[in-house]
Structures are given as structure tokens and as C-alpha cells.
Amino acid sequence: xxEPLLVVEDLEVHYxxxxxxxxxxxxxxxxxxxxxxxxxxxxxxxxGESGSGKTTLGRAVLRLVEPTSGRVQLxxxxxxxxxxxxxxxxxxxMQIIFQDPYASLNPRMSVGQTxxxxxxxxxxxxxxxxxQRIGDLLEQVGLPxxxxxxxxxxxxxxxxxxxxxxxxxxxxxEFIVADEPVSALDVSIQAQIINLLQDLRRxxxxxxxxxxxxxxxxxxxxxxxxxxxLGRVMEMGTAAELYANPRHPYTRALLDAxxxxxxxxxxxxxxxxxxxxxxxxxxxxxxxRTRCPYAIDACAEVVPPLETLESGHRVACIRSHELxxxxxxx
Amino acid sequence: xxxTTVPIAAQPPQSYGRRVVRRFLRHTPAVLSLAFLLLxxxxxxxxxxxxxxxFDGQDFMLIGAPGPMSAEHWLGTDELGRxxxxxxxxxxxxxxxxxxxxxxIATFAGTLVGAVSGFYRGWVDQxxxxxxxxxLSIPTLPLVLLLSGxxxxxxxxxxxxxxLLIWMGTARLVxxxxxxxxxxxxxxxxxxxxxxxxxxxxxxxxxNAIGPITVSATLAVGSAIMLESALSFLGFGIQPPxxxxxxxxxxxxxxxxxxxxxxxPPGLLILFTVLAVNxxxxxxxxxxxxxx
Numbered sequence: 001x002x003e004p005l006l007v008v009e010d011l012e013v014h015y016x017x018x019x020x021x022x023x024x025x026x027x028x029x030x031x032x033x034x035x036x037x038x039x040x041x042x043x044x045x046x047x048g049e050s051g052s053g054k055t056t057l058g059r060a061v062l063r064l065v066e067p068t069s070g071r072v073q074l075x076x077x078x079x080x081x082x083x084x085x086x087x088x089x090x091x092x093x094m095q096i097i098f099q100d101p102y103a104s105l106n107p108r109m110s111v112g113q114t115x116x117x118x119x120x121x122x123x124x125x126x127x128x129x130x131x132q133r134i135g136d137l138l139e140q141v142g143l144p145x146x147x148x149x150x151x152x153x154x155x156x157x158x159x160x161x162x163x164x165x166x167x168x169x170x171x172x173x174e175f176i177v178a179d180e181p182v183s184a185l186d187v188s189i190q191a192q193i194i195n196l197l198q199d200l201r202r203x204x205x206x207x208x209x210x211x212x213x214x215x216x217x218x219x220x221x222x223x224x225x226x227x228x229x230l231g232r233v234m235e236m237g238t239a240a241e242l243y244a245n246p247r248h249p250y251t252r253a254l255l256d257a258x259x260x261x262x263x264x265x266x267x268x269x270x271x272x273x274x275x276x277x278x279x280x281x282x283x284x285x286x287x288x289r290t291r292c293p294y295a296i297d298a299c300a301e302v303v304p305p306l307e308t309l310e311s312g313h314r315v316a317c318i319r320s321h322e323l324x325x326x327x328x329x330x
Numbered sequence: 331x332x333x334t335t336v337p338i339a340a341q342p343p344q345s346y347g348r349r350v351v352r353r354f355l356r357h358t359p360a361v362l363s364l365a366f367l368l369l370x371x372x373x374x375x376x377x378x379x380x381x382x383x384x385f386d387g388q389d390f391m392l393i394g395a396p397g398p399m400s401a402e403h404w405l406g407t408d409e410l411g412r413x414x415x416x417x418x419x420x421x422x423x424x425x426x427x428x429x430x431x432x433x434x435i436a437t438f439a440g441t442l443v444g445a446v447s448g449f450y451r452g453w454v455d456q457x458x459x460x461x462x463x464x465x466l467s468i469p470t471l472p473l474v475l476l477l478s479g480x481x482x483x484x485x486x487x488x489x490x491x492x493x494l495l496i497w498m499g500t501a502r503l504v505x506x507x508x509x510x511x512x513x514x515x516x517x518x519x520x521x522x523x524x525x526x527x528x529x530x531x532x533x534x535x536x537x538n539a540i541g542p543i544t545v546s547a548t549l550a551v552g553s554a555i556m557l558e559s560a561l562s563f564l565g566f567g568i569q570p571p572x573x574x575x576x577x578x579x580x581x582x583x584x585x586x587x588x589x590x591x592x593x594x595p596p597g598l599l600i601l602f603t604v605l606a607v608n609x610x611x612x613x614x615x616x617x618x619x620x621x622x
Contacts, residue, residue, distance in 0.1 A: 064522055088524035096522045104515035108537040117533075118523050142336050150338065153346075159336055167519065
């Protein structure tokens with residue numbers, strides 16, 4: 001594995017809810033003790049159902065959401081401890097691409113203004129250079145230079161997503177959180193954007209935390225994958241290893257839920273029933289036990305530690321040694 | 331570099347401004363109201379220059395009781411021998427000016443309070459919103475009657491008082507807009523780039539809330555005109571001899587049975603102006619915030 005660029009240690013985001021003068025509140029545990037690293041030039045995928053804390057994790061790493069505790073380190077800087085002035089400087093090193101290309105661009109600012117603001121905020125180039133740089137950025141994401149004078153409503157979803165990517169690239173980041181950047185797009189456009197991200201990653205040596213729920217996209221793009229459930233890491237490992245040989249029942253269930261484009265394949269699948277439990281009142285022990293077909297009494301008693309198996313493959317399941325979850329079709 | 335360049339539409343679609351104008355023009359009452367208000371504005375600006383009388387000029391032959399409508403005095407004269415039409419037009423000038431200025435103050439104050447409240451949330455929001463609630467709960471007229479017993483405000487002070495009595499609706503509206511908009515991804519994107527709080531508020535959020543604020547400002551003009559008229563009618567406004575629709579109505583009220591032609595025109599003008607302003611606000615709302 002490459003030298004780590006981003007190190008996340010024991011990150012927690014808890015929200016107090018319902019607390020008032022007259023009432024004791026409860027705590028919503030959006031993220032609970034999440035640790036991982038992203039190497040230089042590495043793409044790490046983050047998967048999990050809606051509500052599993054993927055988006056919160058992406059935001060907390062960038063300190064767009066204040067972590068309750070834990071540490072995030074980018075390069076040699078501690079993101080979680082920086083005072084606001086230093087944080088602003090560090091923001092040029094870490095950027096984000098959003099899911100909804102319709103909500104992520106200010107409708108009252110032209111594309112040139114949006115990109116120019118990024119350059120201006122980080123004092124990149126002189127006023128004159130900036131127009132040049134804006135044009136270059138647009139070309140880099142496959143849009144004509146003339147797009148700078150246009151407003152967001154004049155573009156399609158895919159084009160807007162390219163503008164969002166250009167904005168993230170404007171400040172020369174080393175690390176980008178891509179929060180489901182293709183989920184809102186048509187399938188044909190998804191492929192274009194994924195290829196664009198792949199190209200940019202190769203050219204610029206970017207590190208990405210790619211949040212998604214389309215497992216085939218994750219497999220194509222990511223070196224390693226983290227599986228999140230109810231704000232906790234269930235399993236992580238290289239994409240190849242994780243897809244061929246999942247060691248956590250939840251990972252297997254996610255893989256089984258993905259459609260296989262071959263009607264002749266018969267599978268015995270783990271199908272998830274019910275909804276995610278409430279993060280306000282998570283199950284004791286292993287949080288997945290309420291929906292796990294392999295749950296035993298012991299699962300309710302201890303929180304399974306994230307054990308390291310061979311070659312950096314890690315899993316949080318006390319029965320991982322006895323279960324055979326290997327994916328028959330991978 | 332991306333291998334291919336994605337073509338973008340050659341012709342930009344109809345701009346936001348044009349769509350707003352098109353939708354506005356379909357709203358007949360609003361268009362008529364706008365025409366009425368423009369005409370009224372022209373009359374009160376030009377009128378005093380064209381009129382052969384001044385608003386405080388007296389015809390000493392007619393002092394004592396209101397004079398009837400005649401070829402010389404189209405709307406008659408008041409008990410001091412002054413031309414009623416000239417005073418009506420001049421009063422419109424004062425009433426509209428106070429109304430506009432009061433609405434501008436209310437819109438600024440309300441937008442500032444609402445923006446800060448909705449953007450920063452937490453205890454700042456609590457403090458500002460409780461202040462707003464307190465202001466809303468003060469009954470305007472008793473307060474004004476009390477104040478009028480104490481002093482007579484100068485016109486700038488009157489404008490300030492009018493503005494400070496009607497900013498609360500705007501503040502609540504702007505607050506809700508800011509609360510919704512601050513969660514939008516484009517605001518988060520600017521935050522991820524390190525934009526400061528004021529920059530997020532005024533560069534990113536405010537321009538996207540300008541539609542509702544415009545509507546609210548328009549409606550505030552109506553409230554301000556009403557309030558100024560009420561204040562002047564009660565004697566706590568612009569003081570005679572300077573006329574406003576409110577104090578014209580006040581002085582005409584004592585002659586209502588013998589000279590109704592003095593009270594009816596300012597009353598109708600207040601009614602129609604406020605009505606027109608409200609129609610205009612409705613039209614703007616429909617044009618700027620279509621619920622589709």
C-alpha cells in the first residue's frame with residue numbers, strides 16, 4: 001500500500017437530539033469509532049446502505065461536519081485540531097464532489113464566477129491568469145472554454161457534474177471526497193463521469209474517497225473498499241479480495257443485492273430484511289446482528305473488534321473464521 | 331485531459347429574467363396595479379408643479395367652511411380655503427415617500443436579522459427570534475397613541491418608526507429562506523473552499539433568496555402606507571400644514587356630514603394604493619416563485 005496521505009483515527013460524530021431546557025436529549029451516533037487510511041494516489045470506496053453514515057463520514061473528514069472526537073490527519077496536518085485560519089489554507093488540499101449536480105452549483109453565478117471564486121479564495125494566480133486557468137480547467141473536464149460565461153441552468157446533469165469536478169480541481173487538491181458523484185446521473189452519463197474521474201486520477205495522482213452504492217462502479221474504480229453499517233466499519237480490504245472473498249455477512253448481503261446480468265446464474269443469496277436500526281438506539285454488541293442470518297447469542301454481548309486477517313483485509317465479525325461467505329460468482 | 335469535449339447548447343434557454351417578466355404579464359390584476367401605481371407616481375411627482383395652487387396657499391374668501399367642487403377647485407376647498415386636489419396630490423407625495431422609505435428600512439432590517447438568525451442558528455437565532463416575537467406582540471396603535479402623547483416625530487424619525495414597526499414579517503421569511511438554502515450543496519461547496527460566513531451569506535445565499543425578499547418588500551410598502559396613514563390620522567404623523575392622506579382624512583372627518591367630498595378621495599386613494607401594492611406583490615410572487 002502506498003504511503004498514507006489521509007489517516008482517520010477513531011472518528012466519531014454524535015448529534016444530540018431533542019435536548020432542551022426541560023428534557024434530557026438522546027444521542028444519535030452517526031459515526032462510531034471509524035478508522036482507516038487513504039494512500040497517496042489511492043482510491044478508496046465507501047459503501048453501505050442509505051443511513052449508514054457514508055455521507056457524514058465524507059463531510060467529517062473534510063470538517064464540513066464537526067467530529068465529536070477522533071482525529072483526521074492529511075499529510076502532516078491535523079485537520080481536526082486546526083484553527084479556522086489554517087483550516088482555510090488546508091481546504092485547497094482537500095475537496096469534495098457532490099451527488100446532486102443540480103443543487104451543487106449556485107444558480108446565480110456563472111460557471112466562470114464559480115471557478116473564479118475557488119481561485120480567488122486561495123489566491124491562485126493574478127486576475128488575468130485566472131481566466132486562462134478557468135478555461136484550462138473546463139477543458140480538463142471536457143467542456144469548451146466558452147462554458148465559463150454560461151449559467152448552470154444552461155447545462156445538462158452530466159455537464160454540471162463536470163463543472164463540479166472542475167471546481168474541486170481548481171485549487172489543486174491532493175485528496176477529494178466524491179460523494180456519490182454519479183448516483184444522480186443517467187447510466188450512459190455515469191460511464192463518462194467515471195472515466196473522467198479515472199483519467200484525472202491517473203494524470204493528477206489524486207487520492208479519492210469514493211462514496212457510492214453501485215458496487216460495480218466501486219469495483220471498477222477503487223483500490224480498496226470500506227463497508228460501513230450504522231456508522232461502524234464492518235469490513236475493509238482490497239477491492240479484489242473483498243469482492244471475491246467477503247468475510248462479513250453484511251458485505252456478502254450487499255454483494256448479493258447487486259444484480260448479476262446473467263439469468264442462468266443461480267445463487268443462494270443473503271437477503272437483507274427490514275430497515276437499518278435506529279442510530280439513536282443501536283443494537284447491543286454487533287450492530288448488524290438484528291438483520292444477520294448467522295447471528296448467535298454471543299453477537300449481542302460483545303462489540304466485535306475490527307480484526308486483521310491476511311494482507312490488510314479487516315473484518316468486524318466474531319464468526320468470520322467459521323463462516324464461508326466466498327462469493328460463488330465473483 | 332478528457333479525450334473529448336462535450337458539446338454544450340448553442341442557444342442559452344430563456345433567461346430567468348425573461349421568464350419572470352412573461353409570467354408577471356399573465357397576472358392581470360398585478361399588471362393593472364402596476365399601471366395604476368406608475369400613474370399615481372407620475373401624478374404625485376408632476377402634479378404639484380402643474381397645479382396653480384400651493385398646498386398651503388389659502389383663498390381668504392373661502393375660509394370658514396369647506397367649499398364645494400367647482401371649476402377652480404375640482405375637489406373643493408377645505409375649511410381654511412386651501413385647494414383640496416392640490417393637497418391630495420401633495421399628500422400622496424408625502425404618503426408614498428414615507429411608505430417607500432419605511433418599507434426600505436423594514437426590508438433592510440428584516441433581511442439582516444433574518445439572515446443572521448437563519449445562517450448562524452443556535453443562540454443567536456434564539457435571541458433574534460425572541461426579539462422579533464416581542465416586536466410582533468406589541469400592539470401598534472396603543473404604542474403609537476402613547477408616543478403621540480409624548481412628542482411629535484420629524485419626518486425622518488417617522489420613517490424610522492414605521493420601518494421598525496413592520497420589519498418582523500420580512501425577518502421571519504428571510505430566516506426560513508436562509509435555513510433552507512444554507513443546507514444546499516452549493517453553499518457547502520463554497521464552505522469546502524474556505525469561504526467566510528459573510529461571504530456565504532451575501533454572495534451565495536442572499537442572491538438566491540432575492541425573489542421572496544422582493545415580494546416581501548413590495549408588501550411592506552403597503553403596510554408602511556397603511557401605518558403612516560393610521561399614524562397621521564391619529565395625529566402622530568406628519569403634522570399639518572404638510573398634508574398626507576392620513577391627516578387629510580383626519581381633518582376631513584370633522585366635516586364628514588357637510589362636506590363628504592373632502593374625506594372620500596384620500597380614503598379611496600389609501601384603499602386603492604394599498605390594494606394595488608398587494609396585487610403587485612402577489613403577481614411578483616407568482617412570477618418569481620412559481621409553484622410547479
